[in-house]
Amino acid sequence: MTASAVRASPVLAGEVMSAPPLAVRPEASVWSAWTLMAHRGVRHLLVTANGRCVGVLDDRTIFAQWPLGPAALHRKEVAAVMCAAVSSVPASSELRRAALVMMREGVDAVPVADDDGITVGVVTYTDILAAVARCADVSWFEEPERSS
Numbered sequence: 001m002t003a004s005a006v007r008a009s010p011v012l013a014g015e016v017m018s019a020p021p022l023a024v025r026p027e028a029s030v031w032s033a034w035t036l037m038a039h040r041g042v043r044h045l046l047v048t049a050n051g052r053c054v055g056v057l058d059d060r061t062i063f064a065q066w067p068l069g070p071a072a073l074h075r076k077e078v079a080a081v082m083c084a085a086v087s088s089v090p091a092s093s094e095l096r097r098a099a100l101v102m103m104r105e106g107v108d109a110v111p112v113a114d115d116d117g118i119t120v121g122v123v124t125y126t127d128i129l130a131a132v133a134r135c136a137d138v139s140w141f142e143e144p145e146r147s148s
Contacts, residue, residue: 013098014091016131017112017121023048026055026079031070033078034062044109044124047082051118053111055082088113091120095131098123 023046024033033045037059047055061081065073087101088111098110102125112121 011095011131011135012091013089013093013095013110013112013123014121016095016127017091017123018127019112019121021046021048021111021119021122023053023119024057024078025049026077026082028078029074030062030065030076030078030081031073033057034059034073037062044122045078046109046111046119046122047078048119053086053088053113053119055079055084056086056107056109056111057082058107058109083107086111088117088119089123090115095123095128099128102128 022036022040022042022044024036026047026049037043037045043059045057046053047057055078057078061083062073065076065081068076086105086107086109089098089101091112091114098112101110102108108125110123111119112123114120
């Protein structure tokens with residue numbers, strides 16, 4: 001059985017995105033962004049201005065700032081460390097387009113925007129893995145039975 005036999009239509013970004021997206025403003029402190037991530041149990045925050053995504057901040061970027069100490073993290077703005085200009089995808093686009101953006105840009109989260117460019121969600125690599133697990137034929141992955 002093929003993946004196309006399991007699901008006739010392609011999976012769309014809007015079907016798997018996290019919405020509404022968890023976001024911070026560019027002028028927020030790195031410390032406040034980290035606190036938000038820790039309290040909400042997420043690894044990515046979108047950085048938005050006027051409803052549009054201007055960057056993505058992930059936990060690894062914050063960890064790289066950690067040696068500077070708490071005082072510096074309170075002073076440093078998210079805009080100084082975020083990954084700027086990440087391409088967004090429309091909610092109506094196929095999920096594979098989000099995967100291609102991730103691969104091309106070396107990121108593991110892609111903003112999802114409506115027709116007016118307003119950020120409405122985010123697709124992460126774990127969202128894509130979950131969609132593959134739900135929709136694809138993974139019978140080839142099943143372990144063979146062991147004989148006693």
